[in-house]
Amino acid sequence: MTDVLDVLRAQLLAAERTLAANGPPSRRTRGRPVSARVVLASLLIFLGGSAVTVATQPWAPLLAHRSPGAPISTTSDTAPPATELGLLSVLRRAQDSLDRSATATHLLGLIGDGEIGVRLNSLRLLTTPTGQTALLVSLKHVPGPMSADLCLFFGDDDPAHTTSSTGVCGDTQTLRSNGLIANVGGSIFGLVPDGVSRVVAEYIDGQVVSSPVQGNYFSMIDASTNGSPAGVTAPHRLRWLDSAGRAIGPPWVG
Protein backbone atom coordinates (compact mmCIF):
# COMPACT_ATOMS: atom_id res chain seq x y z
CA MET A 1 0.00 0.00 0.00
CA THR A 2 1.35 3.40 -0.91
CA ASP A 3 0.93 5.75 2.01
CA VAL A 4 -0.62 8.97 0.79
CA LEU A 5 1.21 10.89 3.50
CA ASP A 6 4.51 9.52 2.23
CA VAL A 7 3.57 10.58 -1.29
CA LEU A 8 2.85 14.09 -0.06
CA ARG A 9 6.11 14.06 1.87
CA ALA A 10 8.09 13.11 -1.24
CA GLN A 11 6.41 15.87 -3.23
CA LEU A 12 7.18 18.46 -0.57
CA LEU A 13 10.77 17.29 -0.31
CA ALA A 14 11.23 17.65 -4.07
CA ALA A 15 9.60 21.06 -3.94
CA GLU A 16 11.88 22.15 -1.09
CA ARG A 17 14.95 21.14 -3.04
CA THR A 18 13.69 23.05 -6.05
CA LEU A 19 12.99 26.12 -3.92
CA ALA A 20 16.46 25.91 -2.39
CA ALA A 21 17.97 25.88 -5.85
CA ASN A 22 15.74 28.37 -7.61
CA GLY A 23 14.14 30.59 -4.99
CA PRO A 24 10.42 30.98 -4.31
CA PRO A 25 8.00 30.51 -7.18
CA SER A 26 6.38 33.64 -8.53
CA ARG A 27 2.70 34.13 -7.91
CA ARG A 28 2.51 36.06 -11.20
CA THR A 29 3.45 33.20 -13.47
CA ARG A 30 -0.14 32.05 -13.53
CA GLY A 31 -1.81 33.01 -16.80
CA ARG A 32 1.26 34.57 -18.28
CA PRO A 33 2.26 33.20 -21.69
CA VAL A 34 5.31 31.00 -21.34
CA SER A 35 7.36 29.69 -24.21
CA ALA A 36 7.78 25.98 -24.77
CA ARG A 37 11.53 26.33 -24.13
CA VAL A 38 10.91 27.82 -20.69
CA VAL A 39 8.39 25.11 -19.90
CA LEU A 40 10.89 22.42 -20.86
CA ALA A 41 13.68 24.03 -18.85
CA SER A 42 11.45 24.35 -15.79
CA LEU A 43 10.38 20.74 -16.10
CA LEU A 44 13.98 19.58 -16.25
CA ILE A 45 14.83 21.60 -13.15
CA PHE A 46 11.86 20.18 -11.29
CA LEU A 47 12.77 16.63 -12.24
CA GLY A 48 16.21 16.93 -10.73
CA GLY A 49 18.01 19.46 -12.82
CA SER A 50 18.91 21.45 -9.73
CA ALA A 51 20.95 18.58 -8.39
CA VAL A 52 22.71 18.10 -11.69
CA THR A 53 23.53 21.76 -11.72
CA VAL A 54 25.43 21.72 -8.45
CA ALA A 55 27.12 18.44 -9.25
CA THR A 56 28.79 19.99 -12.28
CA GLN A 57 29.99 23.07 -10.46
CA PRO A 58 33.44 23.10 -8.88
CA TRP A 59 33.47 22.77 -5.12
CA ALA A 60 36.55 22.70 -2.94
CA PRO A 61 35.69 22.83 0.76
CA LEU A 62 38.59 22.63 3.15
CA LEU A 63 39.21 19.30 4.79
CA ALA A 64 40.29 19.17 8.39
CA HIS A 65 43.95 19.39 9.33
CA ARG A 66 44.18 19.82 13.05
CA SER A 67 47.39 18.21 14.10
CA PRO A 68 50.66 19.69 12.86
CA GLY A 69 52.69 16.98 11.22
CA ALA A 70 49.73 14.69 10.65
CA PRO A 71 48.96 13.59 7.11
CA ILE A 72 46.66 15.92 5.24
CA SER A 73 43.40 14.42 4.01
CA THR A 74 43.08 14.19 0.26
CA THR A 75 40.15 14.28 -2.13
CA SER A 76 39.20 12.20 -5.13
CA ASP A 77 37.19 12.97 -8.26
CA THR A 78 36.35 9.32 -8.83
CA ALA A 79 32.82 7.93 -8.57
CA PRO A 80 31.94 5.46 -5.82
CA PRO A 81 32.43 1.82 -6.82
CA ALA A 82 29.50 -0.15 -8.19
CA THR A 83 29.18 -2.12 -4.95
CA GLU A 84 28.45 1.06 -3.00
CA LEU A 85 26.10 2.40 -5.66
CA GLY A 86 24.30 -0.92 -5.75
CA LEU A 87 23.63 -0.86 -2.02
CA LEU A 88 22.83 2.79 -1.39
CA SER A 89 20.19 4.64 -3.36
CA VAL A 90 21.24 7.83 -1.61
CA LEU A 91 24.51 7.63 -3.54
CA ARG A 92 22.72 7.04 -6.83
CA ARG A 93 20.81 10.29 -6.72
CA ALA A 94 22.57 13.41 -7.94
CA GLN A 95 24.35 15.61 -5.45
CA ASP A 96 22.30 18.70 -4.72
CA SER A 97 22.65 22.01 -2.95
CA LEU A 98 21.79 20.52 0.43
CA ASP A 99 24.69 18.11 0.11
CA ARG A 100 26.96 21.14 -0.27
CA SER A 101 25.22 23.30 2.31
CA ALA A 102 26.75 24.92 5.35
CA THR A 103 25.58 21.98 7.45
CA ALA A 104 27.37 19.53 5.16
CA THR A 105 30.52 21.63 5.16
CA HIS A 106 30.41 21.77 8.94
CA LEU A 107 30.17 17.99 9.17
CA LEU A 108 32.90 17.62 6.59
CA GLY A 109 35.12 19.49 9.01
CA LEU A 110 34.72 16.60 11.46
CA ILE A 111 36.68 14.23 9.26
CA GLY A 112 39.99 13.49 10.86
CA ASP A 113 43.44 14.00 9.48
CA GLY A 114 44.87 11.61 6.96
CA GLU A 115 41.73 10.40 5.21
CA ILE A 116 42.59 9.37 1.69
CA GLY A 117 40.42 10.03 -1.35
CA VAL A 118 37.39 11.82 0.07
CA ARG A 119 34.88 11.82 -2.81
CA LEU A 120 33.57 15.36 -2.55
CA ASN A 121 31.09 14.85 -5.39
CA SER A 122 29.58 11.92 -3.56
CA LEU A 123 29.03 13.54 -0.19
CA ARG A 124 25.41 13.22 0.90
CA LEU A 125 23.70 15.08 3.70
CA LEU A 126 21.30 12.68 5.42
CA THR A 127 18.44 13.84 7.63
CA THR A 128 16.37 11.82 10.07
CA PRO A 129 12.68 12.46 10.62
CA THR A 130 13.64 14.15 13.88
CA GLY A 131 15.90 16.59 12.10
CA GLN A 132 19.27 15.11 12.97
CA THR A 133 21.76 15.31 10.18
CA ALA A 134 24.70 13.20 9.20
CA LEU A 135 27.20 13.29 6.39
CA LEU A 136 27.82 10.19 4.31
CA VAL A 137 31.35 10.09 2.96
CA SER A 138 32.63 7.67 0.35
CA LEU A 139 36.38 7.15 0.49
CA LYS A 140 38.76 5.80 -2.09
CA HIS A 141 39.57 2.20 -1.21
CA VAL A 142 42.95 1.70 0.37
CA PRO A 143 43.87 -1.95 0.99
CA GLY A 144 44.72 -2.73 4.57
CA PRO A 145 43.32 -3.92 7.87
CA MET A 146 41.87 -0.51 8.67
CA SER A 147 40.19 -0.09 5.30
CA ALA A 148 37.04 1.99 5.50
CA ASP A 149 35.20 2.80 2.31
CA LEU A 150 32.18 4.49 3.81
CA CYS A 151 31.88 6.78 6.81
CA LEU A 152 29.00 8.48 8.50
CA PHE A 153 29.77 11.61 10.50
CA PHE A 154 27.44 13.65 12.56
CA GLY A 155 27.69 16.55 14.93
CA ASP A 156 25.81 19.63 16.03
CA ASP A 157 25.83 23.33 15.39
CA ASP A 158 27.92 24.12 18.42
CA PRO A 159 31.32 25.38 17.28
CA ALA A 160 32.78 24.19 20.57
CA HIS A 161 32.35 20.62 19.38
CA THR A 162 34.06 20.85 16.03
CA THR A 163 37.40 19.50 17.14
CA SER A 164 36.37 15.90 17.47
CA SER A 165 33.93 13.71 15.70
CA THR A 166 31.35 11.04 16.18
CA GLY A 167 31.24 8.71 13.27
CA VAL A 168 31.10 5.15 12.14
CA CYS A 169 33.03 3.70 9.23
CA GLY A 170 33.20 0.41 7.43
CA ASP A 171 33.30 -1.31 4.09
CA THR A 172 30.46 -2.59 1.94
CA GLN A 173 30.73 -6.04 3.46
CA THR A 174 30.06 -4.54 6.88
CA LEU A 175 27.17 -2.61 5.41
CA ARG A 176 25.67 -5.80 4.00
CA SER A 177 26.24 -7.79 7.18
CA ASN A 178 25.16 -5.38 9.88
CA GLY A 179 24.84 -1.90 8.49
CA LEU A 180 27.12 0.82 9.74
CA ILE A 181 25.67 1.20 13.21
CA ALA A 182 26.75 3.25 16.22
CA ASN A 183 25.29 3.44 19.69
CA VAL A 184 26.31 6.76 21.15
CA GLY A 185 25.02 9.23 23.68
CA GLY A 186 21.60 7.71 24.11
CA SER A 187 20.88 7.15 20.44
CA ILE A 188 21.36 4.42 17.93
CA PHE A 189 22.04 5.63 14.42
CA GLY A 190 23.37 4.23 11.24
CA LEU A 191 23.40 3.49 7.57
CA VAL A 192 21.52 0.54 6.09
CA PRO A 193 21.26 -0.85 2.55
CA ASP A 194 18.45 -0.24 0.05
CA GLY A 195 15.17 -1.93 0.76
CA VAL A 196 15.30 -1.40 4.50
CA SER A 197 12.36 0.83 5.40
CA ARG A 198 12.46 0.47 9.15
CA VAL A 199 14.98 -0.60 11.76
CA VAL A 200 13.69 -2.30 14.90
CA ALA A 201 15.72 -2.60 18.08
CA GLU A 202 14.71 -5.36 20.46
CA TYR A 203 15.89 -5.40 24.06
CA ILE A 204 16.37 -8.28 26.40
CA ASP A 205 13.64 -6.96 28.70
CA GLY A 206 11.10 -7.05 25.88
CA GLN A 207 11.23 -3.41 24.91
CA VAL A 208 11.02 -2.69 21.21
CA VAL A 209 12.02 0.60 19.59
CA SER A 210 11.88 1.31 15.90
CA SER A 211 12.75 4.04 13.45
CA PRO A 212 11.89 4.72 9.82
CA VAL A 213 14.77 4.78 7.37
CA GLN A 214 15.17 7.88 5.27
CA GLY A 215 17.80 8.02 2.57
CA ASN A 216 19.45 4.84 3.91
CA TYR A 217 19.80 6.57 7.31
CA PHE A 218 18.03 6.12 10.61
CA SER A 219 18.35 7.35 14.19
CA MET A 220 16.43 6.27 17.26
CA ILE A 221 16.49 6.75 20.99
CA ASP A 222 18.33 3.94 22.73
CA ALA A 223 15.79 2.50 25.16
CA SER A 224 18.53 1.32 27.45
CA THR A 225 19.24 4.95 28.34
CA ASN A 226 15.62 6.03 28.43
CA GLY A 227 14.21 4.94 31.73
CA SER A 228 14.86 1.29 31.14
CA PRO A 229 15.26 -0.99 34.14
CA ALA A 230 18.78 -1.19 35.45
CA GLY A 231 20.88 -3.79 33.77
CA VAL A 232 19.38 -3.38 30.32
CA THR A 233 22.14 -2.22 28.06
CA ALA A 234 22.48 -2.47 24.33
CA PRO A 235 19.70 -3.83 22.13
CA HIS A 236 19.55 -7.59 22.07
CA ARG A 237 18.94 -7.52 18.33
CA LEU A 238 18.40 -5.14 15.43
CA ARG A 239 16.03 -6.17 12.67
CA TRP A 240 15.52 -4.67 9.23
CA LEU A 241 12.01 -4.45 7.83
CA ASP A 242 10.93 -3.70 4.28
CA SER A 243 8.08 -1.38 3.34
CA ALA A 244 5.59 -4.20 3.87
CA GLY A 245 6.90 -4.87 7.37
CA ARG A 246 8.66 -8.09 6.44
CA ALA A 247 11.98 -8.90 8.11
CA ILE A 248 14.73 -8.74 5.48
CA GLY A 249 17.86 -8.75 7.55
CA PRO A 250 20.48 -8.27 8.65
CA PRO A 251 22.33 -9.55 6.79
CA TRP A 252 21.18 -7.93 3.59
CA VAL A 253 20.16 -10.55 1.04
CA GLY A 254 19.19 -8.35 -1.91
Add this chain to the structure above:
Amino acid sequence: MRRLPRKQTDRDLLNASRDGAGGFDAFYLRHHNAVLAYLVGRAREPEIAADLTAETFAAALVAVHDRKRGLPLSPVAWLFTIAHHKWIDSLRRGQVEDEARRRLALEPLVLDDDALARIEQVASSTELRAHLAEWLPADQVHALCERIVAERDYSDIAGELRCSQAVVRMRVSRALTTLRSLEANHD
Protein backbone atom coordinates in the same frame (compact mmCIF):
# COMPACT_ATOMS: atom_id res chain seq x y z
CA MET B 1 32.98 10.06 21.18
CA ARG B 2 30.98 13.25 21.06
CA ARG B 3 27.47 13.76 22.25
CA LEU B 4 24.65 13.58 19.77
CA PRO B 5 23.32 16.78 18.26
CA ARG B 6 20.51 18.38 20.17
CA LYS B 7 17.04 18.04 18.77
CA GLN B 8 16.39 20.93 16.43
CA THR B 9 13.47 23.21 17.18
CA ASP B 10 10.79 23.88 14.62
CA ARG B 11 12.28 27.32 14.05
CA ASP B 12 15.68 25.70 13.48
CA LEU B 13 14.10 23.46 10.87
CA LEU B 14 12.32 26.29 9.10
CA ASN B 15 15.45 28.43 9.18
CA ALA B 16 17.44 25.56 7.70
CA SER B 17 14.86 25.11 4.98
CA ARG B 18 14.97 28.80 4.11
CA ASP B 19 18.77 28.65 4.00
CA GLY B 20 18.72 25.74 1.60
CA ALA B 21 19.91 23.20 4.14
CA GLY B 22 16.69 21.17 4.29
CA GLY B 23 14.55 20.94 7.38
CA PHE B 24 11.01 21.16 6.05
CA ASP B 25 10.86 17.41 5.65
CA ALA B 26 11.53 16.94 9.35
CA PHE B 27 9.00 19.67 10.15
CA TYR B 28 6.44 17.83 8.03
CA LEU B 29 7.19 14.53 9.71
CA ARG B 30 6.76 16.04 13.15
CA HIS B 31 3.39 17.59 12.51
CA HIS B 32 1.62 16.05 9.54
CA ASN B 33 -0.33 13.55 11.60
CA ALA B 34 -1.60 16.23 13.95
CA VAL B 35 -2.56 18.56 11.12
CA LEU B 36 -4.31 15.75 9.30
CA ALA B 37 -6.13 14.70 12.46
CA TYR B 38 -7.24 18.26 13.05
CA LEU B 39 -8.55 18.63 9.51
CA VAL B 40 -10.31 15.27 9.53
CA GLY B 41 -12.05 16.47 12.65
CA ARG B 42 -13.13 19.66 10.90
CA ALA B 43 -13.89 18.48 7.37
CA ARG B 44 -15.32 15.10 8.37
CA GLU B 45 -14.30 13.64 5.01
CA PRO B 46 -10.83 12.09 4.63
CA GLU B 47 -10.55 13.15 0.98
CA ILE B 48 -11.11 16.79 1.87
CA ALA B 49 -8.83 16.54 4.89
CA ALA B 50 -6.01 15.09 2.77
CA ASP B 51 -6.30 17.90 0.23
CA LEU B 52 -6.42 20.49 2.99
CA THR B 53 -3.33 18.95 4.61
CA ALA B 54 -1.44 19.05 1.33
CA GLU B 55 -2.44 22.65 0.71
CA THR B 56 -1.55 23.61 4.29
CA PHE B 57 2.00 22.25 4.06
CA ALA B 58 2.46 23.58 0.55
CA ALA B 59 1.43 27.04 1.71
CA ALA B 60 3.77 26.76 4.68
CA LEU B 61 6.67 25.76 2.45
CA VAL B 62 6.03 28.65 0.09
CA ALA B 63 5.90 31.05 3.03
CA VAL B 64 9.12 29.72 4.53
CA HIS B 65 10.96 30.41 1.30
CA ASP B 66 9.46 33.88 0.90
CA ARG B 67 12.23 36.03 2.33
CA LYS B 68 9.98 39.06 2.51
CA ARG B 69 8.14 37.35 5.34
CA GLY B 70 9.48 36.69 8.79
CA LEU B 71 9.57 33.14 10.04
CA PRO B 72 6.87 32.38 12.62
CA LEU B 73 7.70 32.71 16.29
CA SER B 74 5.58 29.69 17.04
CA PRO B 75 5.67 27.35 14.03
CA VAL B 76 3.11 24.91 15.42
CA ALA B 77 0.57 27.64 16.10
CA TRP B 78 1.30 29.13 12.70
CA LEU B 79 0.85 25.79 10.99
CA PHE B 80 -2.49 25.13 12.66
CA THR B 81 -3.61 28.64 11.84
CA ILE B 82 -2.88 28.00 8.18
CA ALA B 83 -4.78 24.71 8.39
CA HIS B 84 -7.72 26.40 10.06
CA HIS B 85 -7.85 29.12 7.40
CA LYS B 86 -7.61 26.58 4.59
CA TRP B 87 -10.57 24.76 6.07
CA ILE B 88 -12.61 27.96 6.47
CA ASP B 89 -11.76 28.95 2.91
CA SER B 90 -12.91 25.56 1.66
CA LEU B 91 -16.26 26.10 3.32
CA ARG B 92 -16.62 29.53 1.76
CA ARG B 93 -15.62 28.41 -1.71
CA GLY B 94 -17.18 25.00 -1.71
CA GLN B 95 -13.85 23.46 -2.67
CA VAL B 96 -10.30 23.15 -1.41
CA GLU B 97 -8.08 25.75 -2.96
CA ASP B 98 -4.88 24.54 -4.62
CA GLU B 99 -2.94 27.73 -5.18
CA ALA B 100 0.09 26.74 -3.11
CA ARG B 101 0.21 23.26 -4.58
CA ARG B 102 0.07 24.67 -8.10
CA ARG B 103 2.86 27.11 -7.31
CA LEU B 104 5.01 24.19 -6.21
CA ALA B 105 3.82 21.99 -9.08
CA LEU B 106 2.61 19.32 -6.68
CA GLU B 107 0.59 16.52 -8.23
CA PRO B 108 -2.94 15.87 -6.92
CA LEU B 109 -3.05 13.13 -4.32
CA VAL B 110 -4.56 9.87 -5.50
CA LEU B 111 -6.81 8.51 -2.78
CA ASP B 112 -7.89 4.90 -2.98
CA ASP B 113 -9.66 2.93 -0.29
CA ASP B 114 -6.41 2.01 1.43
CA ALA B 115 -5.33 5.64 1.53
CA LEU B 116 -8.66 6.73 2.99
CA ALA B 117 -8.45 4.01 5.61
CA ARG B 118 -4.92 5.13 6.46
CA ILE B 119 -6.07 8.74 6.88
CA GLU B 120 -8.83 7.72 9.23
CA GLN B 121 -6.43 5.53 11.17
CA VAL B 122 -3.97 8.40 11.57
CA ALA B 123 -6.73 10.77 12.61
CA SER B 124 -8.08 8.42 15.23
CA SER B 125 -4.70 7.62 16.71
CA THR B 126 -3.18 11.09 16.87
CA GLU B 127 -3.18 13.11 20.07
CA LEU B 128 -3.85 16.72 19.17
CA ARG B 129 -3.57 17.93 22.71
CA ALA B 130 0.12 17.11 22.85
CA HIS B 131 0.77 19.35 19.89
CA LEU B 132 -1.34 22.19 21.21
CA ALA B 133 0.47 21.92 24.52
CA GLU B 134 3.68 22.98 22.85
CA TRP B 135 2.51 26.52 22.35
CA LEU B 136 -0.29 27.31 24.79
CA PRO B 137 -0.56 27.30 28.59
CA ALA B 138 -2.08 24.11 29.98
CA ASP B 139 -5.40 25.58 31.05
CA GLN B 140 -5.95 27.15 27.65
CA VAL B 141 -4.95 23.95 25.89
CA HIS B 142 -7.54 21.99 27.81
CA ALA B 143 -10.31 24.49 27.24
CA LEU B 144 -9.48 24.88 23.58
CA CYS B 145 -9.28 21.16 22.98
CA GLU B 146 -12.56 20.46 24.65
CA ARG B 147 -14.39 23.30 22.98
CA ILE B 148 -12.83 23.42 19.51
CA VAL B 149 -11.48 19.93 18.98
CA ALA B 150 -14.01 17.85 20.89
CA GLU B 151 -16.79 20.40 20.26
CA ARG B 152 -18.16 20.05 23.77
CA ASP B 153 -20.54 22.59 25.24
CA TYR B 154 -19.20 25.21 27.60
CA SER B 155 -21.50 23.89 30.29
CA ASP B 156 -20.06 20.36 30.02
CA ILE B 157 -16.50 21.62 30.23
CA ALA B 158 -17.31 23.87 33.14
CA GLY B 159 -18.91 20.95 34.95
CA GLU B 160 -15.86 18.80 34.47
CA LEU B 161 -13.47 21.53 35.55
CA ARG B 162 -15.73 22.62 38.39
CA CYS B 163 -15.59 26.22 37.31
CA SER B 164 -18.03 28.66 35.80
CA GLN B 165 -18.83 28.75 32.11
CA ALA B 166 -17.42 32.27 32.11
CA VAL B 167 -14.02 30.93 33.14
CA VAL B 168 -14.06 28.35 30.36
CA ARG B 169 -15.11 30.97 27.84
CA MET B 170 -12.30 33.21 29.05
CA ARG B 171 -9.70 30.46 28.64
CA VAL B 172 -10.90 29.62 25.15
CA SER B 173 -10.94 33.28 24.28
CA ARG B 174 -7.39 33.73 25.53
CA ALA B 175 -6.23 30.75 23.56
CA LEU B 176 -7.81 32.07 20.39
CA THR B 177 -6.35 35.50 21.08
CA THR B 178 -2.94 33.89 21.38
CA LEU B 179 -3.50 32.22 18.05
CA ARG B 180 -4.51 35.46 16.41
CA SER B 181 -1.58 37.37 17.86
CA LEU B 182 0.83 34.73 16.65
CA GLU B 183 -0.74 34.97 13.22
CA ALA B 184 -0.54 38.76 13.29
CA ASN B 185 3.11 38.63 14.27
CA HIS B 186 3.75 36.41 11.32
CA ASP B 187 1.94 38.58 8.81
